[in-house]
Amino acid sequence: MTQTGMVAGGRLTDWISLGVLASAVPRDAVDDAVEAAGGGAKRSGGKLPPHVMVYFAMAMALYGGVISSLN
Numbered sequence: 001m002t003q004t005g006m007v008a009g010g011r012l013t014d015w016i017s018l019g020v021l022a023s024a025v026p027r028d029a030v031d032d033a034v035e036a037a038g039g040g041a042k043r044s045g046g047k048l049p050p051h052v053m054v055y056f057a058m059a060m061a062l063y064g065g066v067i068s069s070l071n
Contacts, residue, residue, distance in 0.1 A: 034050040
């Protein structure tokens with residue numbers, strides 16, 4: 001992998017999905033982290049559950065360099 005995130009066959013981020021994150025970081029670990037941070041499921045108004053937002057935040061952190069390189 002190069003510094004730009006390129007690997008043979010395309011960008012590394014082209015091969016990473018939310019499913020990969022979910023298998024790499026178990027749901028129990030995410031739930032424990034949410035609880036330790038004082039969060040919890042307070043769904044109202046169609047908001048996403050906390051564990052989904054944690055995986056989303058991890059994906060955003062991984063894709064941050066890709067998004068900024070598009071500008």
